[in-house]
Amino acid sequence: MTERTRQAASAAQRQETINRWLLSTPALALIAIASVGPLLIVLLYSVLAPGSYGDVKWEFSGQGWFNVFFSRDIFDDTVSLADAHVTILWRSAKLAIITTVLCLIVGFPTAYFIASRAPHNRSIWLFLITIPFWTNMLIRGFAIQEMIRNEGLANTILIKLGIISAPIQMLYTDFAILLGMVYVHLPLMVLPLYASLEKLDFRLVEAGYDLYATRLKVLWRIIIPLVKPGIIAGSILVFIPALSSYVIPRILGGGKNLMVGNLIELQFGQGRNWPLGAALSITLVIIVLFAMLYYVKNAGKTGGGHA
Amino acid sequence: MRKQQELAIEVRSVGRVYGDGAGQVTALSNIFLNIRQNEFFTLLGPSGCGKTTLLRLIAGFDFPTAGEILLYGEDIAPLPPFKRPVNTVFQNYALFPHMTVAQNIGFGLEMLGRPKQEITTRVDEMLALVHMEPMRNRKVMQISGGQQQRVALARALAPKPKVLLLDEPLSALDYKLRKEMQVELKRVQAETGITFIFVTHDQEEALAMSDRIAVMSHGEVRQVGAPWEIYDRPAERFVADFIGETNFLTADVISIDGQRTRVRLSNGTTLDATYPSDLTPEGKVTIVIRPEHVQLAAPSAGAILGGQIEDLTYLGTDTHIRVRLPDTSLFTIRQQNSRIGPIGFAAGDPVSLTISEGAAQILKD
Numbered sequence: 001m002t003e004r005t006r007q008a009a010s011a012a013q014r015q016e017t018i019n020r021w022l023l024s025t026p027a028l029a030l031i032a033i034a035s036v037g038p039l040l041i042v043l044l045y046s047v048l049a050p051g052s053y054g055d056v057k058w059e060f061s062g063q064g065w066f067n068v069f070f071s072r073d074i075f076d077d078t079v080s081l082a083d084a085h086v087t088i089l090w091r092s093a094k095l096a097i098i099t100t101v102l103c104l105i106v107g108f109p110t111a112y113f114i115a116s117r118a119p120h121n122r123s124i125w126l127f128l129i130t131i132p133f134w135t136n137m138l139i140r141g142f143a144i145q146e147m148i149r150n151e152g153l154a155n156t157i158l159i160k161l162g163i164i165s166a167p168i169q170m171l172y173t174d175f176a177i178l179l180g181m182v183y184v185h186l187p188l189m190v191l192p193l194y195a196s197l198e199k200l201d202f203r204l205v206e207a208g209y210d211l212y213a214t215r216l217k218v219l220w221r222i223i224i225p226l227v228k229p230g231i232i233a234g235s236i237l238v239f240i241p242a243l244s245s246y247v248i249p250r251i252l253g254g255g256k257n258l259m260v261g262n263l264i265e266l267q268f269g270q271g272r273n274w275p276l277g278a279a280l281s282i283t284l285v286i287i288v289l290f291a292m293l294y295y296v297k298n299a300g301k302t303g304g305g306h307a
Numbered sequence: 308m309r310k311q312q313e314l315a316i317e318v319r320s321v322g323r324v325y326g327d328g329a330g331q332v333t334a335l336s337n338i339f340l341n342i343r344q345n346e347f348f349t350l351l352g353p354s355g356c357g358k359t360t361l362l363r364l365i366a367g368f369d370f371p372t373a374g375e376i377l378l379y380g381e382d383i384a385p386l387p388p389f390k391r392p393v394n395t396v397f398q399n400y401a402l403f404p405h406m407t408v409a410q411n412i413g414f415g416l417e418m419l420g421r422p423k424q425e426i427t428t429r430v431d432e433m434l435a436l437v438h439m440e441p442m443r444n445r446k447v448m449q450i451s452g453g454q455q456q457r458v459a460l461a462r463a464l465a466p467k468p469k470v471l472l473l474d475e476p477l478s479a480l481d482y483k484l485r486k487e488m489q490v491e492l493k494r495v496q497a498e499t500g501i502t503f504i505f506v507t508h509d510q511e512e513a514l515a516m517s518d519r520i521a522v523m524s525h526g527e528v529r530q531v532g533a534p535w536e537i538y539d540r541p542a543e544r545f546v547a548d549f550i551g552e553t554n555f556l557t558a559d560v561i562s563i564d565g566q567r568t569r570v571r572l573s574n575g576t577t578l579d580a581t582y583p584s585d586l587t588p589e590g591k592v593t594i595v596i597r598p599e600h601v602q603l604a605a606p607s608a609g610a611i612l613g614g615q616i617e618d619l620t621y622l623g624t625d626t627h628i629r630v631r632l633p634d635t636s637l638f639t640i641r642q643q644n645s646r647i648g649p650i651g652f653a654a655g656d657p658v659s660l661t662i663s664e665g666a667a668q669i670l671k672d
Contacts, residue, residue, distance in 0.1 A: 206368055207401035209388040211415035212466065221414075225405045 039285070046278035054272045064275030068283055085263070085280070092260040093287070095174065096243035099181040100189075103238045104231065106182065107189035111230075112223075114190075115197035126194065129187050137184060141251035144180050145171060148252075172254035180248040185241060189234040196230025197223075232299050239295075240288055260284055313379070315470050315502040316342040316365065321374035321384075323360055323526075334360045335526045338374070342470075342504060343519075347496050349505045351513040351537075352523035353549065358506045361523075362472050365504065366395050378469060389418070394463040395472040399479065400455045402447040408458050409434070409443045415466035433461035436495060453484045460492070464499060473505045477512065489516055510550045514538060522546045539597070542583045543671045547595045554596045554638050555670075560588045568669060570594060573634055576611045580667035593670045598641035600666030603628060603658050610659030614638065618654050626650050630658060 049061035071082040114125040132140060147153045148170040155167040170176055200223065208218040224231070246261035253259070258266075260280065267277030318340040325332045335357045342348045350358040363369040365376060367388035376384045383391050394415065402411050412433050413426045421429075434440045437457035442450055447458060456476060463471055473492075477485045493516055496503050507513050513520050514534040521531045522545075530542045541547035544555070558570035558580070567579045568588050582588050606613060614630040617637060621644075628640045628650075640660065642650065652658065 201399075201401070203397060203399060203401045204403060206388070207395070207397060207403070208414075209368070210366060210393075210395045211462070212389045212418040213414075214389055214418075217418060222403060 042278045042281050046275050046282055048275050050273045050275050052272070054268070054274060056274050061275065064273070064279040067273070067276045068279045088258050088263050089260055089283070089287070091258075092243055092245075093291075095177060095181065095249075095259060096239050096245075098178060099185060099242040100235050100239045102178065102182045103186050103189040104235065107186055107193055107234065108231075110186075111190050111193035111197050114194050115200065116202075122198070126191075129190050132183075133187065137247050138251070140184065141180060141248055144176070144183065145251060148176060148179070171252065172257065174253075174257060176252040177245075177249050177257060177259070180252045181242050181245055184248060185238045188237040188241070192233035192237060193227065193230045196227035196233075200226055228299065232296060235295070236292060239291070243288060244284060313344045314341050314377075315344045315346070315379065316340070316504070317377040317380075318342075318361070318365075319375050319377065321361070321364065321371045321376060323357075323364060323369065324372045333526055335364075335371075338528055340521055340528065340531065342502060344502055345500055347493070347503045347505065347516060347518045349507060349513045349517035349520045350523060351507060351510060351520050351550075354508055356523040357526040358508075358523050359474060360526075362395075362474055362504065362506050365470070366393060366472050367391050392466075392469045393472060394466060394468040395474060396459050396463045396476045398475045400459040400476075402455055402458055402462070404446070404448055407444050407446055408439065408450065411447060411458055412462045412465050414462065419466060429465055433465045436464070436498065437461045437491075453480060453488070456480060456488060457491075460495065464495070464501065468501065470502045470504060473503060475506055475508070477507075478509075485512075492516065514550070522549065524549070540581065540583070540668055541595060541670065542586075544593065544595075547668075547670060552598050552639055552641070554598065554601075556594050556596065558592055558594050560590060560592055560669075563588065570667075570669070572611070574612070574632075578611055578662060578667055579665070580669050581665060582669035583671060586669065586671050588669050594667045595670055596662055596667050598627070598639040599625075599643070600663040601638075601640045602661045602663075603630075603640060603642060603652060604661055606657045606659045611662055612638065612660040614658065614660070616652055616654050616656045616658055619650065619652065621650075628652065630660065 045056055046064045047060055047062065048056040049059050049063060051057050067082065068085060069082055070079050071084075072079055110129075114122055114129075117125060145152075149155070150167040150169065150171070152171075154170065155164075158164045159167065170179075204222055204226070205218055208222045209215075213221060244261045245259055246265060249257060249259040249262055253262075264277050264280045264284070267273045267280065271277070318338050321335060321338040322333070323335040325334060338357075338361060350361060352358045360369065364371050364384070367383070367386060367390075371384055374384075375382045378391070378393065383393075403414065406414070409430050413430045416426045416429055430443075431440075434443055437460055439454060439457050439461065442454060442458070447455060450458070456479075459476065476492075477488050480488060489512060492503070492505075505513075505516065514537070517534055519531060519533055520537050522529045522537060524545050530537060530546045532540070537546060538550055541550065541553075547553045547555075556572060558572050561569040561571055561577060563569075566581060568582055569577055570580050570588075570592065571577045580588075580594050604610070612630075612632060614632040617629040617631045619629075620627040623644070625641050625643045628642060630638045630640060632638055638660065644650070
């Protein structure tokens, strides 16, 4: 190869690299504008000082981050752990985990049921699963409220049937929040589970029965390991929005049972403490990130890829 | 011949009907079968004949709508598959993709709650039986189709089933591997002494491997017998037609003498024919003659059949010759090429045909 052709070849290669980057520009720009950019702004706001009427003052301050975990007593300036924030974060994580587990327990049989229908009937069932998406979440929240409030449908029926004499307080409890969150997030669990179960070779299930595995053993040793990718995907899809839920805890939890989403909203609204709100948001992002890494790593360890 | 003639499986009057009302489909009707202990028994038939349905009834994946299935005298028809001491080698193997070869083979024993030590020993035994020792810790996706076949066999044999069911296990393999596995399956069956029930649509495979064959069509058993009986003494037209190549001739019964019947062909010549024991031949009958039981000769006056060669197909080991009979039908002859060189006949030559002693058989119609 002569020097000249080698130069030509490397020039062509360089051009190729440039072209590749140019072609990916729209996608990269979208990621930068829609994902990285806003996150950076939130990060920036978290290290600024709060303005008097909301907004931020353009000066550095660690106050926002400090307030995430600690609080200073307004009278004697003693620093203590911010119990309220830690409690709310813990509550949120707990509710999100319980929601995910409940969605899995309810969603798995549902997805299995759909996947075991005749192929031409499956789309009807899937269609039914997606119908709740047509209605605004706010309205669905109020609908649940109407059903479980003290004078609502559930209590009225129970009283009429003579099962209870006085209404059970269901609204504005953790039960109400969980009920709402499971209801709202269930399709996000069912759809990826269905996608996995639909690919499941049911002859493997028969092979399990043939080799003396009872129904429970077949579920545990064959079906669950094989649909693990669907379980992981569904759990992530439910856990993340559940952790940062805002509308459902607001409507069904009343004012007292806050979740971290409500706490953040409070800082940007009545609290007029944008840096604290921003710092709480970033904290939430970090928690989600680590939770996912931990989950995927541990779930993947025993999981068998069903390619 | 066999010391033990105990019955491993008795199928008594079994039927399977799907759906109800007008959309009713009968998959199996009134099946009777006796499968002996230690036998290599084949269910043979075209697709849709009900052979796989029958196998699934024995395995417990499906339940009969009539009759009973006995395993060593005990009715197993109502038992779920995991309570039957019967294992299956599936058509697509159905190996668990998330487990290793050894885990697959040990799965049945593990589910039976056997101690770990016993499982390990048995898995080693099974790996040795199917010559797969080096693949022990491979994932099943990392081994070839033929190897998967061996693992599927080992997995089904590991719990020492009383009966092993094989659902067209060789159909996914290429020709050479299939021939190899046929020999392999026979060897494993002889070594383990387990009763095999083998399902196939491949008549050659069935003839090569089986002790006895049940030929099925349209949800019914047409004939049960040793391979030679099925081939040389087909009871009815379907069996004769399904297995190998056949010539059908119509004839009139002249006289019956013990196991032989004298029949007259349409050209006026007469010959002896055998007939199934449950048949009393009379009037017009169909007789069947296999192509290899006929010899070609130069035309002669006393020949049973005569005609003109339509065409010849040279196939190396033998030559297929089609002869046009005077009644314009075609008669196929297969002549082994035992001599070196050309066969000595050409298309258009007039020939006479001699039929081997006992080759003609009367069919039930």
